[in-house]
Amino acid sequence: MSAALTDLLREWMPHQRWFGGKGREWADVTEEGFLLDQAHPVLSVHRVRVTYSDGASETYLVPLSWRDHPAEELSSAFIGPVQSADRETYAYDAMRDRDATCPWLIHLVNASTIGPMHFHPAGVTYIPEGLPGDILSTEQSNTSLVYGQEAIFKLFRRLEPGLNPDVEIHDALRKTENPHIAPLLGHIEIDDPDPSVEPATVAMLQTFVPNASDGWRLATASVRDLYAEGDLHADEVGGDFAADSERLGAATASVHADMAKVLPTEPADPAWFAALAAQMAARLEAAIGVVGQLAEYAEGLRAIYAAVADSAEDVIRQRVHGDLHLGQVLRTATGWIVLDFEGEPARPLAARRELDSPMRDVAGMLRSFDYAARHMLVEQPEDPQRAYRAQEWAERNRTAFCAGYSAASGTEACGDSPLLRAFEADKAVYECVYEARNRPHWLIIPLQSLARLTAVG
Template sequence: MSLIARTTPDDARLLDVLRDWLPTRRWFPAKGQVAELSAVASFRLAPDVTVLLVRARAGSIDAVLQVPLVLTDGTHDDAIGVLDGRTVLDGAGHPEFLRAWLSVADGPGADVDVRSARVVSGEQSNTSVILPGAHPGILKVLRAVAPGENPDVDVPRHLVAVGWQHVPAPLAWLQAQWPGPDGGLVTGYLGVLAAFVDAAEDGFELACAYAAKRESFASAAADLGAITATMHTALVSAYGVDASDQGPQDVARAVAARFAWALSAVPALSRFADGVGDVVAEVRALPSAPPRQRVHGDLHLGQVLRSHDTWFIMDFEGEPLAPLDQRTRPDLALRDVAGLLRSIDYAAAVGGLTGADAATWTGDARAGLLRGYGGGDQTLLRALELDKTLYEAVYESRNRPSWLPIPLAGLERLAGGDLEG
């Protein structure tokens, strides 16, 4: 079923109730900025359940946000506000919203108990709700919605269809239509319910715990590398490869452009100019590059779960605020491997390792990951890891300056003269 949004007089009135609350949400995209908010349209899922779509614009940000709301009687500690004497609640984890969502969603469905739902804390971009039951699931409410096939719905469905077992299987999904920028209707996804992975440990937290105990992560990393390789094979089976001719020159140009961008934001990176230039030159000299294919696109240890001694890979959405064509564009499979390698460096730092201890632990884990993955062109992999590390340096300098030493240490290894490391 594809819902069709309607515009009603209550849309603007509901938005007025939400104006002060929205900027306080972790998933609000324009943190620290004065955003222009406007009501796009709404879906009425049940008499007391409304999903309001809100357009938020600030600088380069222009996003449509999904806000499920439940109107109820009485007072509530978590109330957003009041409309016509009724209390307005965030509906994402509310049983009434969940019951209504499941009643209109497509897919095989799940036997879950909405009364015992629990919202996952700490998420930045979306809202996930754990639904216990005979066949438990986890519902991802997409906060920034966009037209097209959302990869977090589309990719797992394709992987399951070709027999890959290391992704939580989609159980239900909800499509909808709403007014686009030109006034015409666009179609996209509002959310997806996937099978819940029981007894699961977050991959990044697990790696940090290993680092804190000075315990080798190499074996677990090798398993993850092997499963990542089978994911890439399955993605080729599901989507094929890109026939366009994009070779080493494209990678070299991208890394050079990334360094120019990073240098403008963090001038202290100038000391890596010669090392970056050497990496770019090595890539330019390559005779060819592997064909581009569908990839995860944002793979790191926080996107994987360890359960019953095996790994599951999840969160194929990519950067929610990036245009859909960027998030689904074919790329080099090694970019996913580079993301995991960078995540190992972060796990060592968060786990408290420094200096030689950090170098030994990460070197062991990195070797395990690459051994499990089964290889790949090391020049290309270094370039892709360098690209990711330069991005991290800018991000940390702007958002977490105390973490800037983590990517700087990576740049020392990748472009600081230690080109054999």
């Protein structure tokens, strides 16, 4: 079966949203699997190792459900038929097969070990055993199932040795009872074939947050309300978002403070500032090779990074979110919830677990406010009134977020900080490369931000 299955996976995986090797040439693919549940349908779990022509490799987790007959209602999840010695069976993406989603929670409740896979409940009293899971269709690098109104299960598709930061941070924050996170209910690990290598995190289960609103959607709805009122300022529109932005700043500061209580911290030294500036400068040089328009701002950006190298700011390094933006937060009836502490999935796991400045997260959210304000301008880039109103909305909400963060943290979060400015600039450079490759018509958004950042001071 193995050869037939790897052929199917070679054809199927490049079309999945979570597959990170799109466009790269495959040199080889291997898989090894084991049975997780032998009821109907049979559920198996496979580690699929893809080796690329440049010698790099990645390992992905692929759960499959197996049926004796084709299931028309699962046509969108169909991977292909596999012929064994005496019969043909039909493989499906198990995360899209509701009948195959119950075993994950059953094994968590029982703290099972199945083959190389270990299930670790978080010591909570209730996991919704017996409910089927419904897939979320909005994710990119992972796959999540929602179990009723009770729990959300996130499968980490790309496997790396070590504890995933999302699990590590949520587990540490459990003891703080921070109101701005969704509590961890459990996680799953898988042993590496090499016993000298750390296990990889496979999945995590959290409390589901029902009746919550996505921060990006709320913010962009506010921008649309502003655009619809041609003669009103941002603070006069019914959909003004500034109060929410201020509360989000306070929530972010609360999470940072609790992370510093339960996870390691250390003062930043001159070597850290110098290394950070060098990394930013190197990313800029690489980005200029992809986005030629960046050359116009290169001198100003190098000056921003040089200011970081010489910085004497009092910075305590700690664990941070690492990829904070409006799409990573939910507003509920009682406040904001911060999600997805795994950092940027494209970065190596070890890099995502390094100590950093909380200002990286603040900068990420400030960039997100710029995006929310300006994303509708890409269709009308020459409309000066809309451009003015977008700038007004962005400034109002950036200021509100900083006010909330500063009040809750007792620090001047968004003052004249060379480090914050550099984090913003570095993020905008990254955005330029991303937009040039994926949404060229959006490139104007980070370029305009770089024009503003490099014009200051």
